[in-house]
Amino acid sequence: MIPVFKPSYDEREINALREIFKLGWIGLGPKTKEFEDKFSEFIGVKHSIGVNSCTAALHLALTILNIEGSEVITSPMTFVSSNHAILYSKATPVFADIQQDTLNIDPNSVKKLITNKTKAILVVHYGGHSCDMDEIMNIATSKGIVVIEDCAHGCGGSYKKRMLGSIGNIGCFSFHAVKNLACGDGGMITLNDDKWAKKLRSLRWLGIDKDTWSRNEIDKKYSWYYTVEEIGYKCHMNDIMAVLGLVQLEKLEYTNRRRKEITRIYNKEFASIHWLKTPIEKAGIDSANHNYVVKIAKDKRDAFTEYLASKDISTSVHYFPNHLYDVYKPYYRKLPVAESVWKEIVTLPLYPDMTDSDISKVINTVKEFSVKI
Structure with missing residues (x-):
């Protein structure tokens, strides 16, 4: 049977996994940091935060906007996790219609749906083909609305020579087993805002101010100590995903x-x-x-x-x-x-x-x- 999707793996992924299994550090660690840094360079942003799925990426992205009780304009033509993330955040999904040719969200429909409760527009680059980002950004900027790019399909794609995930305020990527960059699972949040990036790193690891690797490397004398600044989630990336991601990014x-x-x-x-x-x-x-x-x-x-x-x-x-x-x-x-x-x-x-x-x-x-x- 010829499948619809299949990841592209070879000995390079196997060798990368063998290396970290020998080292013995497979949780959130140095390979995750290396992957984040290289992904930031690839997309052209200041920050990339590795998480365990694109669903988690979208959830955290919406969480930092404090959108509870607000409205998020979104596409119906997507995997349900895009819109479940809105419900997780206790906001209201407002479905816009799509374009007949690209199946992407229609900016004309978006315009008609904006109210004083609209806090974000969630665009999905369907099939890896960019939405009309100039139109979307013009609409959002004029109203002070945040744009989140769901780039689950879009890794490596671009719009007018700008990488998808670098155009809106926040980009969210999927590294699910059938995606263009496949880590078995995993995701990435891309952005340029320093304050948001710091909060996202805390939220992905239960609100703890320092992850285990950082405490081990930086604070060896007091590697056991950390503080918890807020209620976060357990959705960070690990180094198994990251080493696969590093190889997949090269390919x-x-x-x-x-x-x-x-x-x-x-x-x-x-x-x-x-x-x-x-x-x-x-x-x-x-x-x-x-x-x-x-x-x-x-x-x-x-x-x-x-x-x-x-x-x-x-x-x-x-x-x-x-x-x-x-x-x-x-x-x-x-x-x-x-x-x-x-x-x-x-x-x-x-x-x-x-x-x-x-x-x-x-x-x-x-x-x-x-x-x-």
Whole structure:
């Protein structure tokens, strides 16, 4: 079976893990710090704070804004963790509609939803393709609203030569097993604000002022001592995730380039299929190409996915609009584009280690289905 996603690992990751297992320090430690520093340099920000998931990154990012009782404008076209983080923070998710072509949040919809209770806009770079960040930032800046970038799909992508995760006030990344930079799990918060960064480092480690490694390295005489300044959470990164991240970061330029190459092959081969629309990449945007999502006539989607499954090709749907889930019924509003387009989308296999044979099989099978209908 050809999967939809698959991490790209080789001996380099295995050797990196072997090294820290020999050293014996696998918790929050020097490799996490090294990964944070290199990730900051890569994204072009002052601070990167390693956590155990993008969900935790979003939760902490919203927490430092003190948004309880406020509103956060957000996208319905995302994994539920994006919007669960808003509920964790006791704020109200306000769902904006999306753009038909990119499936990203629509700035025109955002404008109409701003109230005096709006404290943040949460944008999701769907599939690694940047949202219209100039429009979003102009809207937010004019109203004094914070912008959080959900870059779960966007590691390595850019908007007008600015790296995703460096444009809004805060960026949140996922290093889940199927993401472009895969650590099994993990996440990163990127930002330039010194005060927020200090608070985030405390919040990720139960509100403790110094992590164990820092106490061991800096305060050897009093390595047992720390103080607890606030109630925080247990969601820091560890050095197992970090060493995988360091290797994956070194490989990211190549793996993203391979994703882009496969995307171009798909687009070329599928261009003549009238019932299938391929994804776009707008001018000024360098997509991270996290996934490959096509649009298919609603009455053909089930037959299409079933046919590919019969040929041992996995597919998926990303996503069911969040505002339609039962848990979000209190926040429901009519979103015409999201409620229509999700019924057309199908995610086809895309990952760096796809062989030419795998790619050809996907293409040929799609074309075979085209003949059948």
